[in-house]
Amino acid sequence: MASSLVRRTARPDREGGLASASGGRGRGSRCATLASRIRRRSVALGLAALAGIVAPSGAAAHARLVRSQPPEAARLATAPVTIDLWFNELLDDAFNTVMIYPAADAGAESASPAERNLAAGPPEVDANDRTHLSCPLGTLAPGAYVADWQVLSRDGHTARGRLRFRVEHPD
Numbered sequence: 001m002a003s004s005l006v007r008r009t010a011r012p013d014r015e016g017g018l019a020s021a022s023g024g025r026g027r028g029s030r031c032a033t034l035a036s037r038i039r040r041r042s043v044a045l046g047l048a049a050l051a052g053i054v055a056p057s058g059a060a061a062h063a064r065l066v067r068s069q070p071p072e073a074a075r076l077a078t079a080p081v082t083i084d085l086w087f088n089e090l091l092d093d094a095f096n097t098v099m100i101y102p103a104a105d106a107g108a109e110s111a112s113p114a115e116r117n118l119a120a121g122p123p124e125v126d127a128n129d130r131t132h133l134s135c136p137l138g139t140l141a142p143g144a145y146v147a148d149w150q151v152l153s154r155d156g157h158t159a160r161g162r163l164r165f166r167v168e169h170p171d
Helices: 002-009 027-054
Strands: 065-069 074-076 082-087 097-102 132-136 143-152 158-167
Touching (some): 065 158, 082 097, 132 143
Parallel strands (some): 074 158
Antiparallel strands (some): 097 143
16 A cells, blocks of 8 residues: 555656655665666667768769860850869879770770870869869861760769760861
8 A cells, every 4th residue: 555655645756757756766766867868869760870871971972074175065156275174172292094086986996095185295183173064175177076975983983974065166
């Protein structure tokens, strides 16, 4: 009978457990407090793990082309002397390629990409703007061209893309 009296008069204490009317804490209240703490920590850890999965990570991103010169689908009155590409991430100095070739050769398997490449030299990362890659070109006759590029960003991820442009016939 005394134990049923304690249960009826039990009230929450400051730590979320139950205290008896006399102010003492019973064994059940310690278990309830421990279970409550475990539950709160489990919820907090679960939310932190979910935030890590859902939140975008800059480390997993790939370099994305921001702009180019010439721009995509440009119709140029004169042939460019360089292809300039700007990205949203810093580029590594090595392992960047730019291949320029006539659009008619875009699907050709007869020649290797290196044999078809109209670049006059390797692409270089601008020392003053590490998001800028520049590739010198040889002389381009009027016609449609494709520039395939592949870059390595400083975080170790590679990205690739294609740029198309046309050099118009002089009037």
